[in-house]
Amino acid sequence: MTAAGCGTIDATTATRARILLKSGDYLDVDPDGDLVTRWKAGDESAFEHLIRRHQGRVFGLLLRMLGNREDAEDVAQETFISLHRHGHRFRHDARFSTFVYRVAANAALNRRRTLGRKNARLRKLQTRHAAGDDLPTTPRDPESATFGTQVQAQVQDALLQLPSDLRAATVLYDIEGLSYREIAAVLEIPEGTVKSRIHRARSALREALKGLVSNETKGE
Amino acid sequence: MTVNCARVRSHLGDHLEGDLELQFRARVDEHLGRCASCASELSELRSTVALLRSLPAAQPPAELANAVMQRIGAGEGRMRRSGAVIRHLFDPRVTAALAAGLAGFAIFTSVETSWVQPPESIAIAPNGVFVADQNAIDLWETSPPTLATARSVQPRLAAIERTAANRFYRPDPRSMVVGFYGRVDPDLQQLDLDEQLDRAKLDPRGFLRQLNEVAEFERRSRVAPLVVRAGRRGDAQVVARRLRDTSHPLANTLAAEFDRKQSNSQQNPSVIPASY
Numbered sequence: 001m002t003a004a005g006c007g008t009i010d011a012t013t014a015t016r017a018r019i020l021l022k023s024g025d026y027l028d029v030d031p032d033g034d035l036v037t038r039w040k041a042g043d044e045s046a047f048e049h050l051i052r053r054h055q056g057r058v059f060g061l062l063l064r065m066l067g068n069r070e071d072a073e074d075v076a077q078e079t080f081i082s083l084h085r086h087g088h089r090f091r092h093d094a095r096f097s098t099f100v101y102r103v104a105a106n107a108a109l110n111r112r113r114t115l116g117r118k119n120a121r122l123r124k125l126q127t128r129h130a131a132g133d134d135l136p137t138t139p140r141d142p143e144s145a146t147f148g149t150q151v152q153a154q155v156q157d158a159l160l161q162l163p164s165d166l167r168a169a170t171v172l173y174d175i176e177g178l179s180y181r182e183i184a185a186v187l188e189i190p191e192g193t194v195k196s197r198i199h200r201a202r203s204a205l206r207e208a209l210k211g212l213v214s215n216e217t218k219g220e
Numbered sequence: 221m222t223v224n225c226a227r228v229r230s231h232l233g234d235h236l237e238g239d240l241e242l243q244f245r246a247r248v249d250e251h252l253g254r255c256a257s258c259a260s261e262l263s264e265l266r267s268t269v270a271l272l273r274s275l276p277a278a279q280p281p282a283e284l285a286n287a288v289m290q291r292i293g294a295g296e297g298r299m300r301r302s303g304a305v306i307r308h309l310f311d312p313r314v315t316a317a318l319a320a321g322l323a324g325f326a327i328f329t330s331v332e333t334s335w336v337q338p339p340e341s342i343a344i345a346p347n348g349v350f351v352a353d354q355n356a357i358d359l360w361e362t363s364p365p366t367l368a369t370a371r372s373v374q375p376r377l378a379a380i381e382r383t384a385a386n387r388f389y390r391p392d393p394r395s396m397v398v399g400f401y402g403r404v405d406p407d408l409q410q411l412d413l414d415e416q417l418d419r420a421k422l423d424p425r426g427f428l429r430q431l432n433e434v435a436e437f438e439r440r441s442r443v444a445p446l447v448v449r450a451g452r453r454g455d456a457q458v459v460a461r462r463l464r465d466t467s468h469p470l471a472n473t474l475a476a477e478f479d480r481k482q483s484n485s486q487q488n489p490s491v492i493p494a495s496y
Contacts, residue, residue, distance in 0.1 A: 059280035
């Protein structure tokens with residue numbers, strides 16, 4: 001039996017389930033439940049189906065968190081490999097999609113730490129270079145090839161300047177469209193903390209994008 | 221009763237989302253009607269959110285799912301059992317990472333480290349490599365490395381002597397080479413090697429000396445080693461049991477050696493059994 005032909009809940013139903021959840025009517029059905037059960041029973045095609053169902057959201061989150069497609073693709077692969085490896089820890093006490101986001105967000109946060117150290121090293125090398133030390137340095141510009149318009153590049157750049165905990169919250173809320181409750185489950189923090197992080201992230205972004213938002217405001 | 225600017229500004233996010241209780245919202249709106257500064261902030265905030273939401277949806281690479289399934293087919297997605305401790309022993313990437321880590325040991329011996337580190341530091345933490353049980357590894361890999369996580373994980377780690385690097389040649393009689401567990405991030409490995417090379421440019425002779433020490437150590441041990449401090453009985457038992465659980469041909473030898481070291485630690489200070 002193919003993964004697509006098993007009568008599992010389709011994307012439309014999954015979306016509807018989420019709307020119900022946001023409105024307060026908790027729907028105690030995980031749209032991924034059937035696939036997860038089949039995968040745990042040894043059906044690898046079910047896992048592939050889960051990847052295809054979640055890859056858009058995972059990749060979107062990672063792209064906004066990391067700032068370039070190469071890193072996002074690397075970490076997306078690692079996310080799904082890690083999910084496959086640790087799937088036995090998923091206990092159905094939350095939605096599978098929450099578990100997926102959690103693993104992806106943690107992977108992104110960890111990768112950012114590594115990149116942060118790498119960038120610090122590059123800055124150090126640049127400083128030495130400027131001081132006359134002839135060391136090669138090729139800092140990359142993650143946005144140059146990835147984002148089409150200048151405005152989008154500026155927004156993405158401002159996102160990358162945020163502390164990673166604030167960035168994760170605002171990307172999940174404003175770009176991925178998760179509810180406060182879902183984000184609290186993904187990041188394993190209280191809902192109040194989620195709201196506060198989003199508020200702080202938006203304030204910081206407003207400052208960073210002052211030129212853009214002022215223009216937009218004048219144009220209203 | 222009116223509301224002041226500070227209170228209004230702290231609720232502008234809720235205002236945008238329509239989350240304000242009706243009566244309070246009316247008071248905020250009344251304030252916004254007469255305070256150009258707050259109104260401007262709300263407007264800028266709205267524009268900021270609009271800009272964020274205008275970022276185009278990201279299209280994942282067409283081959284993402286296939287690439288993942290191929291890697292899983294090659295064995296990468298299997299759950300790690302404690303046998304990984306032994307399997308990683310012979311992984312050249314681990315050896316390389318350890319070499320980088322060892323160079324780091326010599327350089328950073330005075331640097332204090334805590335367990336509140338990103339997961340990748342498991343591989344080359346300045347206080348050494350260590351054996352972690354499966355639960356600890358799971359927890360570390362799937363949860364953020366917060367202080368709470370670290371506190372939860374720490375008791376389940378058989379920690380190594382902090383100054384392990386100095387003890388490779390003057391070994392603690394309670395220690396022995398057992399194995400190595402490390403999650404090796406190729407980027408990180410490259411990064412740390414790069415950092416070492418940066419340092420090498422500043423102190424070429426010192427770096428060369430460290431490299432020679434690492435090479436000598438690898439030659440003598442033949443494998444990427446792990447020095448487990450066996451001073452705590454509980455840790456030793458966990459390590460021995462997990463070694464026996466593995467199917468690796470060397471597991472029983474290692475476990476027996478471990479037990480022997482436990483019972484004769486004061487009498488036999490040699491650290492690296494000749495058999496491996």
